[in-house]
Amino acid sequence: MMWVIGILLVVLVYGVSLYNGIVYAQMKVQEARSGIDVALAKRYAVLSNMQESVKGYMRHEKDVLEKLTQIRSMMSLNELYQIHQQYQKAEQRLYVLAESYPELKASELFHDFNEAIVDCEEHLQAARRFYNSNVTLYNEKILTFPSSLFASLMHKEQAEFFAADSDEKEQILTKF
Amino acid sequence: MAEQLEQIRKEGMKKMLIAGAFIVLIFTLILIFSASYDVGPVFVIGLCVSVIVLSCIYGSVKKKYVAAYKELYLRDMLEQEFEEVTVDFENGFSEEQIAKGHLLTLHERFYSNDYVSAKLYGIPFECSDVHIQDVVRSGKHTSVVTRFQGLYMMVPLKKKFTSWLVVREKEFLDNGNPRGWLSDMPELEKIEVEDERFNELYSIYASDGTEAFYLLTPAFIEKLIDFEKRFEGRCYFGFWNQKMHIAIDDRKEHFELSLMSSVDEHVLYHHRTEVLMIKEIIELIQKECEVI
Known part of the structure; x- marks a missing residue:
């Protein structure tokens, strides 16, 4: 009788640890996602500041920068990715604008902007890599036996990866 | 001479x-x-x-x-x-400096000498030989065990960061989380990067995962893998306070010589190799370092 209770106890403890493991991994994914939010918010701030600063150069090119979308809480990963692409396009337009105005390109303001964008991009890449690494760990947990049994009972689904487009970005950054 | x-x-x-x-x-x-x-x-x-x-x-x-x-x-x-060389062969880093780094665990005996402060390609660095020993007492027997012996180096980094990151080469009996019970360090969490080779080689402890990935870029990860291959002994890296701390436990007392034999070409070659080792370290991580 005692050994049956013992086995049940071991199974119970093991089950609790598996359950906690899945919950912890999911928390880490959410925590890492907030890193992407922070990086995008920082990039928004840099772009908005630059938008204000280059107004003088844009008298004849009013549509150089569209209105930038600010990130909101509870945005889906897809929405975040679209914002990320919108920011990239805005940066590209700014760089093209700088090509047409050599005095802007040579200015300290543009140099600072370039540095800030590189830094933002590095932070975003770090946040994306950290997020994706946590997603890998989480997905591993919910797909591998025996934790997959608990995951299906808890109705857990695979987390999405945040897409990478570093090649495209690197081209822009190295150009200037 | x-x-x-x-x-x-x-x-x-x-x-x-x-x-x-x-x-x-x-x-x-x-x-x-x-x-x-x-x-x-x-x-x-x-x-x-x-x-x-x-x-x-x-x-x-x-x-x-x-x-x-x-x-x-x-x-x-x-x-x-190197440029702007300042040396103090008698002394090295203080016990407090090493303790603050949290990269190495201090034990009963601490020795440090051959302090060098210099610049290479405009990158300032400090290094010193460090020897940490533990006195183990079991019953009537007392033995002295070396816990660390090798080069300890500090280099300022270009990137601005506020968190703590410790990267240690894996060992058979890992000391676990470098944050002790009474440590003033923030909570450290074990993380893994996307490179399996790096994860197999090193244990990574970070107080902020995103910032750890910010510092450990794929290119830098490659450099650190290369670092382990190039240098003998166990490698430890710490990142905090805008500096990278490097410790190589190769169980060697650098720049030492015996009284029994005179200084010959062999001794000079050996010590020149040790100087070049410092240069090689800086060259390897050059892109990440701040030029002053």
Whole structure:
């Protein structure tokens, strides 16, 4: 009788640890996602500041920068990715604008902007890599036996990866 | 230069020989008297005193010889490779500096010497030899165990960061989380990067995962993998306070030499290799370092 209770106890403890493991991994994914939010918010701030600063150069090119979308809480990963692409396009337009105005390109303001964008991009890449690494760990947990049994009972689904487009970005950054 | 040094060495050896001859004479007298008197205890005490006296003389003579060698040769070797060289061969990093780093665990005995502060390609760095020993007592037996012996280096980084990151080469009995019970360090979490080779080689502990990935870029990860291959011994890296701390536990006392042999090409080559090792470290991580 005692050994049956013992086995049940071991199974119970093991089950609790598996359950906690899945919950912890999911928390880490959410925590890492907030890193992407922070990086995008920082990039928004840099772009908005630059938008204000280059107004003088844009008298004849009013549509150089569209209105930038600010990130909101509870945005889906897809929405975040679209914002990320919108920011990239805005940066590209700014760089093209700088090509047409050599005095802007040579200015300290543009140099600072370039540095800030590189830094933002590095932070975003770090946040994306950290997020994706946590997603890998989480997905591993919910797909591998025996934790997959608990995951299906808890109705857990695979987390999405945040897409990478570093090649495209690197081209822009190295150009200037 | 070589003659001056050789003279110091010979003088030292002469002192050792005189002390040795004196001790042999005393023991001979003791043995002569042993026929008429019981000299057992005197013999034992005399032996102990002799060992202590010889060790003291050897220590002082060697210290003088090594100090002269370092001033005459090593300073020059360092100045050939680096700029703005400042050295203190007698001292190194303080115990407090190493403790604050949280990269190495301190034990009962701490020694550090051969402090070098210089610049390479405009990158300022500080390095020193560090030796940490633990005195293990079990019943009647006491033994001294070396916990770390090798080069410790600090280099400022270009990137701005506020968190803590510790990267340690994996070992059989891992010390686990570098954050001790009473540590002033923030909570550290074990993380893994996307490179399996790196994860197999190193344990990574970070107080902020995103910032850890910010510092450990794929290119830098490659460099750190290369680092482990290039340098003998166990490698540890710490990132905090805008600096990268590097510790290589190769169980070697760098820039040392024996009193028994004179300084020859072999010794100079060996020490030049050790100087070049510092240069190689900086060159490897050059892109990440701040140029001042």
